[in-house]
Amino acid sequence: MEVSMTVNGRAVSADVEPRTLLVHFIRDNQRLTGTHVGCETGYCGACTVHVDGKAVKSCTMFAVQAEGADITTIEGVARNGELHPVQEGFWERHGLQCGFCTPGMIMSSIALLDENDSPSETEIRHGIDGNLCRCTGYHNIVRAVEYAAAKIRGEEPPPPDWERET
């Protein structure tokens, strides 16, 4: 089947088997391998992308269901070589270890901050509870999102945990 959509601002189209999942279309057909396959069952969130502005697990959609949609992947998040505040937060606040969950975490965090730019810790943890991480225990991911939220609001982010007294 022919399918056409916009991916990171570029119009793309291809002939795919109807059963091709959106995540496989993005990775194998579009060669954008930043979006990861963790569970392929809609649980872990490593495959999270934005479809028409909404965070979606791309393993739960067929590519053909995204016909005409506007897709953003992790590769499309930085602008003009500058990191998105959320990417900067993961860098500055050590929000990753192995990095496998990270693209999905970033996509979910961006969607969260788009809705609410001053989330509490509870709101952050709830807002990303569709994304699983086996390395970090989520602590520094939360810190990364708090950093990004501050930056987005134009405020000075809180200092990192390792620079605070106790």
Add this chain to the structure above:
Amino acid sequence: MYGDHIEIGALVRHATTASSDVIKTHATALSTAASLTGDVQVRNRGTTCGALAHADVAADQPAGALACGAIMVARSSSGTREIDAADFFVDSLTSALEPNEILTSIRIPKVGPGEGSAYDKLGRRGGHSDYAVAGAAAWVKTSNGTIEEARVAVTGVGTRPQLTEGVAEALIGTDGSDSAVREASEKAVDDITVLEDLYGSEEYKAHLAKVYVGRAVKAALANTS
């Protein structure tokens, strides 16, 4: 909205059920259950009718649909039939849909004066996250401070999401005070085969059912207009 009921079609996403003013007003328990279903990404794609047809043992929206008195509209090549929510959740992952039927919509009676519903749960990951370890939905109709009608449903504790008739009967005629609710909630697992699973023993599940039935009923009473 149609006259005396609202209709939720097959492609309505959980996020829509959760945020729609119409659904929040007329099917509060279902709307809250939708807001607690899955996670952000799942709620952006998953559908309410899909969740109901899937009939998971520990899903949130079936409990909401039961409490709200939903009527399921099933369609096949031979026509349409309506199934009461009370008859819809037959067993684990088994709905009353025939193999050649699809669920095309559900209809829920609009709320009238003195009516209110609510849903609450304990999620597998704590708080509201993940499937229900135990969840309860309640709908009440009050008049002059007395509960005239009630429907209470539980999920996550038995073989299927189901109504707890004993609780509803015990609430009718009472004033909905804390003690009346507590007494009625004691019947939360009276007609139910409680199953233990990875998240709780039979005793724990039975206890949680009573706690969450109590919370849901109190919240439903608070939601009456």
